[in-house]
Amino acid sequence: MTANQVRVWDPLVRLFHWSLVAAFIIAYLTGEEESLVHIYAGYFIIALLAFRILWGFVGTRYARFGNFLYSPRRTLDYLKGMFSGAPEHFTGHNPAGGWMIVMLLVSLLLTSYTGLKVYALEGHGPLAAAGTGAGLVAPAYADEDDHGAPGRGEEGEEDEEFWEEIHEFFANLTVVLVLIHVAGVIVASRLHGENLVRAMITGDKKAPGP
Numbered sequence: 001m002t003a004n005q006v007r008v009w010d011p012l013v014r015l016f017h018w019s020l021v022a023a024f025i026i027a028y029l030t031g032e033e034e035s036l037v038h039i040y041a042g043y044f045i046i047a048l049l050a051f052r053i054l055w056g057f058v059g060t061r062y063a064r065f066g067n068f069l070y071s072p073r074r075t076l077d078y079l080k081g082m083f084s085g086a087p088e089h090f091t092g093h094n095p096a097g098g099w100m101i102v103m104l105l106v107s108l109l110l111t112s113y114t115g116l117k118v119y120a121l122e123g124h125g126p127l128a129a130a131g132t133g134a135g136l137v138a139p140a141y142a143d144e145d146d147h148g149a150p151g152r153g154e155e156g157e158e159d160e161e162f163w164e165e166i167h168e169f170f171a172n173l174t175v176v177l178v179l180i181h182v183a184g185v186i187v188a189s190r191l192h193g194e195n196l197v198r199a200m201i202t203g204d205k206k207a208p209g210p
Contacts, residue, residue, distance in 0.1 A: 005204040008092055010060040012051075017200055020048050024108070024178075028171060039119070039137055046112045049105060062091065068098030075099060087191055091205060094188060100181050107174045114167035121160040 009017075027041035056065040068090075070078075075095035081087035087094070093101060120127035125136060189196045194206045 004207050006091060006207045007203050008062045008205045009200060009203040010063060011203070012055060012059070013063050014200055014203055016048055016052050016055070020045065020052075020108075023048065024174070028175065031168075031171065036137065042112060042115050043136070045108060049108055049112065052105065062093070065098075065102075068093035068095070069102065070095040070098060082187065082191065085191065087188070089192055089206075091207075096184060097181075097188070100177065100184065104174065104177050104181065107170055107177055111167060111170040111174055114163055114170060117163040118160060118167055121163065 023041050023044045027038055027045060030038040030041065055063050058064075061067060075098075078087055078095040082096070092098075116125050116127045119125035185196045192206070196205075199205045
């Protein structure tokens with residue numbers, strides 16, 4: 001770290017970020033296969049989200065939600081500055097980036113919950129009906145021809161199809177948000193003259209000031 005840099009992202013934030021990137025890519029690419037890899041990736045994402053939400057309240061300075069969630073007016077002012085080519089510099093997340101983090105967390109939470117609902121309707125996972133004896137993961141899930149819970153009937157199949165569509169919607173919404181996030185990172189990096197991707201690897205950003 002050089003004299004004009006400051007340590008912003010702690011090791012846990014960086015580990016969370018890149019682990020989530022990898023887990024989401026794996027989960028998204030294996031979604032159509034209904035494989036154990038998809039299920040385990042989904043559980044891992046849930047664990048990561050739980051950590052990040054907790055760390056957003058008790059973590060280091062720049063990891064806390066209170067550090068990067070700004071009012072709508074402040075966020076709008078920042079966006080106006082971006083479009084004018086002279087945005088205000090923030091040491092941690094800028095206002096737009098902060099709200100994008102929240103939207104990504106919410107979208108991922110909804111993706112995870114709807115995925116658990118689908119799995120529960122198939123008779124597995126933590127949301128499965130009490131007393132079924134189902135565990136978190138169905139041992140032969142990837143090899144089964146029919147993953148549905150026995151005797152659920154046509155109504156149960158319709159429910160599963162409904163939740164599958166909602167699950168896919170939020171998964172695709174997350175992809176859209178990720179693309180917007182990446183575009184924002186590229187634009188902000190150019191406008192502020194700093195490499196924000198490298199900052200999430202090293203933990204260091206440009207210090208405030210001239």
